[in-house]
Each structure stands twice: as C-alpha cells, then as structure tokens.
Amino acid sequence: MTATQVVQSEWTKIRSVASTVWTLSLAVVVTIALGMLISALSKNEFESLSARDRAAFDPTFISFAGMSLGQLAMIVFGVLVVSNEYSTGMIRVSLAAVPQRGTFLFSKLGVATALALVVSMATSFATFFLGQAMLGDLKASIGDDGVLRAVFGGGLYMTLMALFSMGVATMLRSPMLSLGILMPFFFLISNILGNVDATKKVGRFLPDQAGSKIMQVVQPPDDDTPYGPWGGLGIMALWVAAAVVGGYVLLKRRDAQ
Secondary structure (H helix, E strand, O other): OOHHHHHHHHHHHHHHOHHHHHHHHHHHHHHHHHHHHHHHHHHHHHHHOOHHHHHOOOHHHHHOOOHHHHHHHHHHHHHHHHHHHHHHOOHHHHHHHOOOHHHHHHHHHHHHHHHHHHHHHHHHHHHHHHHHHHHHHHOOOOOOOOHHHHHHHHHHHHHHHHHHHHHHHHHHOOHHHHHHHHHHHHHHHHHHHHHOOOOHHHHOOOHHHHHHHHHOOOOOOOOOOOOOHHHHHHHHHHHHHHHHHHHHHHHHHOOOO
8 A cells, every 4th residue: 555545544544433533522622611611710710819829820821721631532532543453453454454564653643643733723722712702801812922822832732642642552552551541640640740849840841741831821930940832842742752653663563463
C-alpha cells in the first residue's frame, strides 16, 4: 500500500469506530459546559475576592477551566485510536497489509492528530467566547495582549494531550493498562505533585502543568515558574515526542499481538 492509501485506511478506521467519535464529542461538550459554568461562578464571586486575588484574576484562563476534564476525554480518544486494534486482534491484519511499521504508525498518528487538532481548535475558541460571555463586564477581548496566543494554545494543548496518549498506548498496547496509568496520573498524581511544596518544582515540569501555561494571560504575583507560555508548551512537546518515539521503537521491535 502507498502512504496515501494507508492514510485513507486510517481515516476510515477512525470515523467508523463509534467510541472515538463519542469521546471527541464528549471532550467538546465537557470543556465548553464546564468552562461556561466556572466562568459564571467566577463572575458572581468576583466582588468577594481580595485585592491580591483580583490582581491575579485571569478571565481567559478561567474560561478554559473545563479543559481539566475535557483533556481526559482526549486521552481516551488517543488511547482508543491506537489500542482498539490490539484489543480486537486486528493489529495483525493491519501490519500484514502495511509491513512498513513506521508508515503504519505515523499515518495513524497523523490522521488522528489532524482530527484532534481541528476539534481542539474549534473547542478552544468556542470555550473562550462562551466563557467570556458568562463573565460579562469582566471579560477579556480576543484582541487583548496574549489572549489570541492563549486561545490557540488551548487547542494545541488538547491536541498534544491526545498525541501523548497515542504514544503511550503504542508502547503499552492495552487500552485498560494505558487508561489505568494515564487517567490517575493526570487527574490525581499531577495535581498532588503540583500543589505540595516539596514536589512543586518537579510537578511544574510534567506535561499537563507545563503545557497549560500557554493558556495563562495574567501572571500570578507569586508565580516563580522558570519558563513562559511557549516554553511550557515546548516542555510538553518534548514529553509527546518521547512518547511517540518510544512507541515507534517498541512497535519496530515487537511482534504483532
């Protein structure tokens, strides 16, 4: 098969599996709905904030609060894209049809990442505008300094999260094992490491914490993070690259099973 045919085949696989479509839809709905809710609550509580908290108030970042859950749906999407074939045994057929494993893997990841990027960008912009609508007179404008970067960054963040999950799933092959590691790591462990004084300096270099920096516009007064928005996204990209390369190396070395 030519590279174009492999890409077309992978696109057919992704759109024909209901679970991947539903997880992307869930990522959109959860991110937007939770972002609107938290933005509305933040507006109601603004008057009760201290002067210090008002100075650190970031209307753009608040509208992205739903990504903390929306990213979990993107993780599920990334895992299912890769591991569905392992759980059904179809990986043997796929690798027999496309013996060039690099072509097979990067076609799959390329198609899935392109789809994730389109969905993530649409979600990020919708989340921003609807969240700002909930904030009323506290809202930020898309033309304000740093806001457009944050909105684009939100889409890139969710896309990289999906791609990272694809790399991990390629290494582990099992959907249950992949989700059993990724879900607790991002939902619990990362938050714990990032909020405990003894581990905070380590936690800030984890992919989700570093990557989310791109969505911040207002710098908190006590923030001593040693990198900026693009630096944080760069750290996340390094994690993603490591996961993808690891998946590729293991796929090349192992038998299909």
